[in-house]
Amino acid sequence: MHPMLNIAIRASRVAGKVIVRAFEQVDKVEVQSKGTNDFVTNVDISAEEAIIETIRKSYPDHTIICEESGILQGKDDDYQWIIDPLDGTTNFVKGIPHFAVSIALKVKGKLDQAVVYDPIRGELFTASRGKGAQLNNFKLRVKPLKELNSTVLATGFPFKCKQHTDAYLNIFKSLFTKTADMRRSGSAALDLAYVAAGRVDGFFEIGLKPWDTAAGELLVIEAGGLVTDFTGGHNHTASGNIVAAGPRLAKEILKDIRPHLGEALSK
Ligand code: IPD
Ligand code: CA
Ligand code: CA
Numbered sequence: 001m002h003p004m005l006n007i008a009i010r011a012s013r014v015a016g017k018v019i020v021r022a023f024e025q026v027d028k029v030e031v032q033s034k035g036t037n038d039f040v041t042n043v044d045i046s047a048e049e050a051i052i053e054t055i056r057k058s059y060p061d062h063t064i065i066c067e068e069s070g071i072l073q074g075k076d077d078d079y080q081w082i083i084d085p086l087d088g089t090t091n092f093v094k095g096i097p098h099f100a101v102s103i104a105l106k107v108k109g110k111l112d113q114a115v116v117y118d119p120i121r122g123e124l125f126t127a128s129r130g131k132g133a134q135l136n137n138f139k140l141r142v143k144p145l146k147e148l149n150s151t152v153l154a155t156g157f158p159f160k161c162k163q164h165t166d167a168y169l170n171i172f173k174s175l176f177t178k179t180a181d182m183r184r185s186g187s188a189a190l191d192l193a194y195v196a197a198g199r200v201d202g203f204f205e206i207g208l209k210p211w212d213t214a215a216g217e218l219l220v221i222e223a224g225g226l227v228t229d230f231t232g233g234h235n236h237t238a239s240g241n242i243v244a245a246g247p248r249l250a251k252e253i254l255k256d257i258r259p260h261l262g263e264a265l266s267k
Helices: 003-023 042-058 089-094 162-176 188-196 210-222 247-260
Strands: 031-035 038-041 062-066 070-072 076-087 100-107 110-118 123-128 133-135 152-155 181-183 202-205 226-228 242-245
Touching (some): 003 042, 003 110, 003 123, 038 042, 042 076, 042 100, 076 210, 123 210, 162 181, 188 202
Antiparallel strands (some): 226 242
């Protein structure tokens, strides 16, 4: 195993322990609002600190980009860790056991290592560039589907950017009428991991952040899938608008998205 993946796994397990311990007494968790419908807890912060400490012990010079602490510039900017310590905070504070730790490493701007860890189910999704994706050491493959008919797609509602509600609902309607069903799980990192695992057939969401998607993106790519923005291009990290699925199905999803793109979503 790549030594940096090993450290990412170690960091995700340390954070997972912090999260699970706090989840057992979730009523005592301190919740604060950091933006519209955007919450942070003392657990997000403690889990992030545990991850940073673990990475820093082995790689003190690397840059670390995290959801809660921002950019921690290192001397060696070729290596950038991208961290969401708790993806699915709303689920966590409501007592819904569906959330994950997401850790990715970019080397010279390219995704290189990825971990999405679901500490409740003990599911560890990992990927290394060019080496495939695994769930608890079993190889993952995206489902090679061609049509929307009979598929189940995961999605997220634009609850942090409600100005996109109409565009989102138009896209949803267009896709929903063709698919078997939709899922809204509340963790984009797990949605992408589930695409990689073939548990859902595709995923789309508006307005995500780099830490929501970095690790999940490498999982999907290494499992044979395609990740794009809403125009079929590769601006999804900057725009936050993302589609992930097997290559042919992703193109079908994009056909339903395109007619509903106003200027704001056309990137
Ligand atoms: C959120 C989750 C959710 C998605 C949101 C994200 P957070 O991350 O991934 O599924 O719909 O857009 O912000 O805030 O729980 O880390
Ligand atoms: Ca997140
Ligand atoms: Ca988070």
